[in-house]
Amino acid sequence: MPTEILMPALSPTMEEGTLAKWLVKExxxxxxxxxxxxxxxxxxxxxxxxxxxxxxxxxxxxxGSEGVxxxxxxxxxxxxxxxxxxxxxxxxxxxxxxxxxxAKAEAPAEAKSEAPKEEAKxxxxxxxxxxxxxxxxxxxxRRIAADKGLDLAQIExxxxxxxxxxxxxxxxxxQAAKEEAPKAEAASAPAAAAAPAAGPSAxxxxxxxxxxxxxxxxxxxxxxxxxxxxxxxxxxVPHFYLRRDIQLxxxxxxxxxxxxxLDARGVKLSVNDFIIKACALALQSVPDANAVWAGxxxxxxxxxxxxxxxxxxxxxxxxxxxxxDTKSLSALSAEMKDLAARARDRKLAPHxxxxxxxxxxxxxxxxxxxxxxxxxxxxxxxxxxxAGVKKPVVGKDGELAVATVMSVTxxxxxxxxxxxxxxxxxxxxxxxxxxxxxxxx
Numbered sequence: 001m002p003t004e005i006l007m008p009a010l011s012p013t014m015e016e017g018t019l020a021k022w023l024v025k026e027x028x029x030x031x032x033x034x035x036x037x038x039x040x041x042x043x044x045x046x047x048x049x050x051x052x053x054x055x056x057x058x059x060x061x062x063x064g065s066e067g068v069x070x071x072x073x074x075x076x077x078x079x080x081x082x083x084x085x086x087x088x089x090x091x092x093x094x095x096x097x098x099x100x101x102x103a104k105a106e107a108p109a110e111a112k113s114e115a116p117k118e119e120a121k122x123x124x125x126x127x128x129x130x131x132x133x134x135x136x137x138x139x140x141x142r143r144i145a146a147d148k149g150l151d152l153a154q155i156e157x158x159x160x161x162x163x164x165x166x167x168x169x170x171x172x173x174x175q176a177a178k179e180e181a182p183k184a185e186a187a188s189a190p191a192a193a194a195a196p197a198a199g200p201s202a203x204x205x206x207x208x209x210x211x212x213x214x215x216x217x218x219x220x221x222x223x224x225x226x227x228x229x230x231x232x233x234x235x236x237v238p239h240f241y242l243r244r245d246i247q248l249x250x251x252x253x254x255x256x257x258x259x260x261x262l263d264a265r266g267v268k269l270s271v272n273d274f275i276i277k278a279c280a281l282a283l284q285s286v287p288d289a290n291a292v293w294a295g296x297x298x299x300x301x302x303x304x305x306x307x308x309x310x311x312x313x314x315x316x317x318x319x320x321x322x323x324x325d326t327k328s329l330s331a332l333s334a335e336m337k338d339l340a341a342r343a344r345d346r347k348l349a350p351h352x353x354x355x356x357x358x359x360x361x362x363x364x365x366x367x368x369x370x371x372x373x374x375x376x377x378x379x380x381x382x383x384x385x386x387a388g389v390k391k392p393v394v395g396k397d398g399e400l401a402v403a404t405v406m407s408v409t410x411x412x413x414x415x416x417x418x419x420x421x422x423x424x425x426x427x428x429x430x431x432x433x434x435x436x437x438x439x440x441x
Contacts, residue, residue, distance in 0.1 A: 002057055002076045002077065002078050002079075002082055003052055003054065003076070003077045003078075003079070003136070003163075004073040004075075004076055004077075005036070005050070005073065005074055005075040005076065005077055006070075006071045006072065006073055006074065007019070007039075007061075007068045007069065007070050007071060007072045007073075007074050008039065008048055008070070009070045009071075010039060010041050010046050010048075010350065011041060011350040011354065013225075013354075014041050014070060015069065015070055016067050016068055016069045016070060016221075017039050017040055017041045017068055017070070017221065018039070018040040018064070018065065018066045018067070018068065018221060019037060019039060019040075019061050019062070019063055019064070019065045019068055019074060020037075020038040020039065020040040020045055020063065020064070021037065021038040021063050021064075022036070022037050022059060022063045023035050023036055023037055023038065023047075024036045024037075024056050025056065025059070026056050026057065026058060026059055027055065027056060028055070028056045029053075029054070029055050029056075030050045030053060030054065030055075030056060030077070031050065031053045032049075032050055032051055032052060032053055033049050033050065034049065034050045035047045035048070035049055035050075036048055036049065036050050036056075036075075037063075037074070040221065041221060044346045044347065044348055044349075044350075045346060046349075050077070052077055054077040054078050054079050054080075054082075055077070055078045055082075056075060056076075056077060056078075057075075057076045057077065057078040057082070058075065058076045059074070059075045060073050060074055060075055060076065061073075061074040061075070066221075135152045135153060135164070136157065136162065136163045136164065137152055137157065137163065137164035137165075138163065138164065138165050138166065140165075140166050141164045141165055141166050141168065141169050144166060144169045144170060145164075145169045145172075148169070148172070150169055150172050152164055152169075155168055155169060155172055156168070220314060222314055222315040223314060223315060226315050226316070229376070229377070230374050232377070233374050233375055233376065233377055234374060236377075237293075237375050237377060237413050237415070238413065238414040238415060239372075239374075239375060239411050239412070239413070239414070240411075240412050240414050240419065240422070241372055241409055241410065241411055241412070242409070242410040242412065242419075242422050242423055242426050243370070243407065243408070243409045243410075244407075244408055244410075244426055244427075244430050245405050245406070245407055245408075246405070246406045246407075246408060246429075246430050246433050246434060247393065247403045247404065247405055247406075247434055248271070248388045248403075248404045248405070248406050248433065248434075249403055249404050250434060250435065250436060251271070251274055251433055251434070251436045252271075252388075252404060254436045254437060255269055255271065255274065255436070258329075262330065265330075267330045267333065267334075268333075269329055269330070269333050270333065271364075271388070272308070272336070272360075272362055272385075273329050273332050273333040273336065274329065274433065274436060274439070275360060275362065275383075275385060275433065276306055276308060276321060276324055276332055276336065276360060277324065277327075277329055277332060277432070277439050278429050278432035278433045278439060279304070279306055279324075279358060279360060279383060279429055280304035280306050280321075280324035280325040281304070281325055281428075281432055281439060282425055282428035282429045282432060283301075283304040283306075283325065283357070283358060283425070284304055284325050285428045286421065286424050286425045286428055287300065288300065288417075288421055289380065289381065289417050289421050289422065289424070289425040290302075290304060290357050290358070290380075291357060291380045291416050291417070292357050292378040292379060292380055292416065293377065293378045293380065293413055293415050293416050294378060298415075298416055299378075301357045303322065303323045303325065303326075304323070304324045304325040304357075304358070305320050305321070305322045305323070305324065305355055305356040305357060305358075306320070306321050306324045306356060306358050306359070306360065307319065307320045307321075307353075307355075307356035307358070307359040307360070307376065307379070308321065308336060308339075308340075308359070308360045308362075309359065309360065309361040309362070309373075310339070310340045310343045310344070312343055312344045312346070313344075317343035317348060317353050318353055318356070318359055318376055319336075319339035319340070319343055319348060319352055319353050320352065320353060320354070320355050320356040321335055321336060321339070322355075322356075329439075329440075339352065356379060357379055357380055358379055358380065358381055358382070358383070359373075359375075359376050359379050359381075359382040359383070360382070360383050360385060361373040361382060361383070361384050361385065362385040363384070363385070363386065363387075364385050364386050364387035364388065364406065365387070366387075367387055368386055368387060369386045369387055369389065369407055370384070370386040370407040370408075370409060371384050371386065371409065372384060372409050372411060373409070373411050374411065375411050375412075375413050377413075379413070380412070380413050380416035380417050381410055381411060381412045381413065381416075381417060381422065381425070382410075382411045383408055383409070383410050383411075383429065384408065384409040384410075384411065385406065385408050386406060386407040386408065386409075387406065388404045388405065388406040389404065389405060389406075390402055390403070390404055390405075391403060391404075391405040393405065406433075408426070408429070408430075410422060410425070410426045410429075
């Protein structure tokens with residue numbers, strides 16, 4: 001049976017993507033591991049490999065197509081001895097409508113009346129197992145399984161490479177329907193009714209500005225994802241904010257001395273490198289704050305995996321520096337420069353910008369004195385860093401002096417970190433930055 005190639009989920013959060021470019025054409029022979037397409041996600045453009053071998057029988061989604069849902073068939077792969085005539089497009093939601101209509105018009109009336117009912121139905125989308133992996137089944141087997149209420153994950157396939165075929169499902173017994181489903185639907189009804197009213201539609205907003213000149217900017221995948229995730233974060237994450245002023249004079253002097261010694265190695269440490277290290281060590285000093293929200297539980301992390309916001313054209317990335325507490329300042333500096341450069345080129349792999357328990361957003365280099373950052377779920381907190389500016393301060397002896405002061409704001413998820421614990425974490429960050437030599441101990 002021809003095998004459908006599905007739109008892959010290239011990251012755990014990916015729901016749709018753009019089929020940027022086909023690297024093969026119809027009639028090409030491919031093997032497992034061959035590059036066949038470039039897929040553009042909300043974060044990067046990634047190459048997609050074939051998982052089976054065969055001949056590309058039909059391309060169902062044209063390159064450049066946007067908003068292609070994960071698990072949508074994008075092409076059909078033929079095995080040895082199969083031809084394009086063997087392709088059943090009736091179950092493919094992405095099959096071209098025109099060929100389907102032509103086939104219907106050419107079919108004799110007698111043949112139409114004799115077609116089995118199950119063949120006339122569209123095959124359900126390719127199912128996935130509990131582990132998220134695709135379950136390989138023929139379109140006819142999927143249709144029969146859907147009609148009989150069968151769970152394909154519980155059926156062992158007898159076809160090539162374990163593929164589930166008609167014979168495997170024809171005599172299988174349907175499983176008992178779960179009683180929880182109606183209850184879940186009933187429980188969700190009040191929640192849906194209580195949902196806040198949506199804002200004005202795009203057409204309604206456009207009508208407000210009739211007669212005014214403007215440029216309409218189409219949202220790309222990254223902008224759509226940022227909008228959705230930040231809206232979700234502000235609506236569902238109970239933020240609270242803690243603010244401190246941190247004196248940087250000792251750190252700036254220490255940084256200058258270190259950079260002179262490291263100059264021969266071509267290493268130049270930034271203030272941001274010290275902030276990353278200070279946060280990583282603070283998470284180890286206050287381990288209960290090194291945590292993430294996981295829906296019905298809190299996960300306390302062992303290592304300090306710190307994410308750092310990097311602005312790119314059209315959005316931002318938050319690459320993660322894993323095990324930041326165990327790395328030297330020079331190692332953190334080199335890794336951060338590499339991640340930031342590849343983030344701006346959109347060349348980061350998903351595992352390089354996903355994860356972490358804590359984030360840093362530094363707008364000090366743009367002259368921003370202070371601001372409040374939005375938590376990036378499932379992180380427990382994010383530190384907003386402002387610029388270091390000269391300010392009058394009162395010393396311990398009561399004398400007035402001038403110091404370089406940096407204002408920071410810790411945005412905290414109250415489900416993960418309570419007020420006193422957040423204050424303890426922010427104090428540990430302050431102590432590390434005001435006593436930088438401690439970070440090398």
